[in-house]
Each structure stands twice: as C-alpha cells, then as structure tokens.
Amino acid sequence: MGRQPCCEKVGLKKGPWTAEEDKKLITFILTHGQCCWRAVPKLAGLLRCGKSCRLRWTNYLRPDLKRGLLSEQEEKLVVDLHAQLGNRWSKIASHLPGRTDNEIKNHWNTHIKKKLKKMGIDPVTHKPLVSNPSDQPQSLQNNHQQKDEQSCSTSSANAAKTRSVNDLVDSVVINAKEEEDGTSCTANASMLDTIQVMDIDSFCTDEVPLIGPSDILVACPPSSSTSSSSSSHNNSCGGGGSNFFQELQFPDLDWSYGDFGDHNDGDNQHIKLWDDDHFINWDFLVDNVDDKTQMVGPHPANSCQRSALDQSSWTNELVK
DNA sequence: AAACAGCTCAACCGCAGACGG
DNA sequence: CCCGTCTGCGGTTGAGCTGTT
Numbered sequence: 001m002g003r004q005p006c007c008e009k010v011g012l013k014k015g016p017w018t019a020e021e022d023k024k025l026i027t028f029i030l031t032h033g034q035c036c037w038r039a040v041p042k043l044a045g046l047l048r049c050g051k052s053c054r055l056r057w058t059n060y061l062r063p064d065l066k067r068g069l070l071s072e073q074e075e076k077l078v079v080d081l082h083a084q085l086g087n088r089w090s091k092i093a094s095h096l097p098g099r100t101d102n103e104i105k106n107h108w109n110t111h112i113k114k115k116l117k118k119m120g121i122d123p124v125t126h127k128p129l130v131s132n133p134s135d136q137p138q139s140l141q142n143n144h145q146q147k148d149e150q151s152c153s154t155s156s157a158n159a160a161k162t163r164s165v166n167d168l169v170d171s172v173v174i175n176a177k178e179e180e181d182g183t184s185c186t187a188n189a190s191m192l193d194t195i196q197v198m199d200i201d202s203f204c205t206d207e208v209p210l211i212g213p214s215d216i217l218v219a220c221p222p223s224s225s226t227s228s229s230s231s232s233h234n235n236s237c238g239g240g241g242s243n244f245f246q247e248l249q250f251p252d253l254d255w256s257y258g259d260f261g262d263h264n265d266g267d268n269q270h271i272k273l274w275d276d277d278h279f280i281n282w283d284f285l286v287d288n289v290d291d292k293t294q295m296v297g298p299h300p301a302n303s304c305q306r307s308a309l310d311q312s313s314w315t316n317e318l319v320k
Numbered sequence: 321a322a323a324c325a326g327c328t329c330a331a332c333c334g335c336a337g338a339c340g341g
Numbered sequence: 342c343c344c345g346t347c348t349g350c351g352g353t354t355g356a357g358c359t360g361t362t
Binding site for chain 3: 015016036037038050051054058087088089090101102105
C-alpha cells in the first residue's frame with residue numbers, strides 16, 4: 001500500500017503564496033503559535049497543506065530570519081561545516097542563526113559550489129580537483145570573478161524583494177497594535193540605537209544593503225489612517241506579487257524602500273520593529289495572549305515606549 | 321524592443337525518523 | 342514490536358527575473 005499523501009491533494013492550492021495567504025498564516029501563528037501543522041491550514045482558513053504552511057513559515061515568514069546574501073564569514077562557515085557534515089543542511093543551518101537550510105542549500109548550489117570549483121576545489125570532497133582551474137589564464141579567472149560580482153549585484157535586487165515579507169509581518173503586528181489601543185508610536189532615535197542588537201557588521205553590506213530582523217524599519221502610521229497607498233516596491237516575488245501594503249494602512253508615509261540603501265531617510269519616521277532576541281521563539285508571545293483579544297499586541301521593540309521592557313513585563317502588559 | 325539564455329530561489333516532492341497508541 | 346501519523350530533511354523543479362544579443 002502506498003503511503004498516505006501528506007494532505008488531501010484535491011482542492012489545495014499550490015505554487016507561490018499570495019499576500020493574503022501570508023497574512024492569514026502570520027496572523028494565525030501570532031495568535032496560536034506553532035503547533036500541529038496539519039491543522040494550521042484548516043484553522044487559518046488556508047487552502048494549503050500543513051507542510052506547505054510550515055515551509056512557508058520556516059523559510060520565509062519567520063521574523064527572526066536574516067535576509068540577503070550570506071556574508072563572507074557565513075560563507076566560510078558554511079564551507080567549513082559542509083566539509084565536516086556534508087549535505088546536512090539543517091545541521092549547517094543550525095550554526096547560522098537566522099538562516100534556513102533551504103537558503104543555505106540554495107546558496108551553496110548557486111554560489112559557493114561555483115566559487116570552490118573556480119578555486120580548483122571539489123565542492124563534494126573539499127579536495128583539489130584533478131584538473132585545476134587555477135591553471136587557467138588569469139584573465140579568464142578575472143572574467144569569472146567579474147561575472148560573480150555581477151550576479152551579486154543583481155541578487156541585491158532579489159534581496160530587495162524580500163523586504164516586502166518583513167513588511168508584511170510588520171504590518172500584521174502593527175495592525176494588532178493599533179486595534180488594541182488605537183495609538184500610534186513615534187520614532188525615537190536614541191531608542192532605536194538601543195534596540196539594535198544584531199551584529200550588522202557581519203553582513204556582506206557591500207553586496208546587499210540590508211537586512212536583519214533588527215534592521216527592519218517601520219514607518220509609524222498616524223492613528224487615524226483609513227485610506228491606503230503604498231510604495232511601488234511591494235512586489236514580493238515569493239508571495240506571488242503582493243499588494244499587501246495596498247490593503248493596509250500607513251497612507252501618509254513614504255515607504256521609500258523602493259531604492260534600497262536609503263531607507264533611513266531622515267524625513268520619514270521609522271522605528272525598528274523587533275530585534276533578534278525577542279523572536280528566537282514566538283511562544284512567549286502567544287502564550288501570553290488573552291484568547292479573547294485574538295490578535296497579539298505590539299512587540300516591545302515595535303513600541304517606542306516599550307523597547308526597554310523585558311519579555312515578561314511586555315507580555316504582562318499585553319494581557320492587561 | 322524583442323528574443324533568448326542563464327541564473328536565482330521559493331516551493332514542491334518523497335523519504336526517513338520520531339513518536340504515541 | 343507494529344502501525345499510523347506527523348514533522349523534518351535533502352533533492353529537485355520551474356516561474357520569474359536579469360543580462361545579453
């Protein structure tokens with residue numbers, strides 16, 4: 001007898017996730033936490049299988065994910081770990097906080113493998129190749145390198161796309177915040193400094209002008225927002241062409257993510273949404289949510305007034 | 321401007337291991 | 342120990358994007 005499929009295949013949606021689906025999933029997990037993936041789609045009102053939901057969450061929506069290309073250090077670490085562990089991507093990923101096995105696997109296949117081959121190293125055995133490419137004329141090697149650098153720069157555009165996902169998570173939380181107390185927050189530069197936890201330097205900033213969870217900037221919406229507008233940069237490839245922002249608030253703000261690298265334009269008010277430490281685990285968030293409120297309140301790092309609070313005090317506030 | 325080729329990476333598939341009854 | 346269920350993992354695919362001609 002064949003194994004039962006992981007889910008009823010009939011009637012289930014496949015392919016890229018839409019912003020609406022992302023929103024549902026995020027909202028559900030914020031409210032109920034991660035448990036029983038098989039039940040998630042039903043409860044969240046998604047026409048997906050649980051597996052797909054889990055994958056979408058772990059590989060793309062989780063707020064503690066780093067985004068953007070792997071830094072030099074991370075790349076080196078991946079190579080070292082691969083030499084020790086082989087294709088055990090999840091094990092390798094466990095050594096790189098904020099990175100998923102899928103991401104590392106993709107990066108390995110598209111970048112590192114080529115680099116190693118170019119260096120005359122067999123990416124499988126980590127030993128010198130028989131026919132050593134280092135015998136190639138220098139000019140040829142330079143060509144290769146240029147091409148790689150090119151691909152880096154183009155991938156920064158791809159990295160840019162990923163921001164919309166973080167935006168999306170932001171939006172859900174901020175919506176919750178506004179629903180809860182009807183207040184908006186204001187940016188506080190000194191506070192933003194204190195919120196920064198992540199080691200941004202570890203990023204390959206020459207390649208990608210982003211992005212760590214702690215580096216997510218959120219514009220503070222006016223409290224009486226009803227109309228909608230958005231930056232033109234809400235494309236979200238993985239989400240399958242999101243106009244999520246258009247459905248959301250923040251009308252009077254310039255979400256100037258369109259041109260990356262200048263997201264810290266001084267005229268707009270931004271706050272950091274959250275930092276790594278707070279989202280190692282969602283459970284603290286969810287466990288303390290009053291079921292009747294359904295939506296969780298703001299994360300401390302999301303609230304200008306709360307950034308200095310520890311988790312417990314923040315959750316205590318939540319349930320009030 | 322259009323056609324084509326190459327590349328990237330989100331998402332899928334199937335298998336294996338863990339776990340509980 | 343067996344069986345069924347669920348989750349996690351690694352390999353693979355293909356849509357969409359970018360660069361080149």
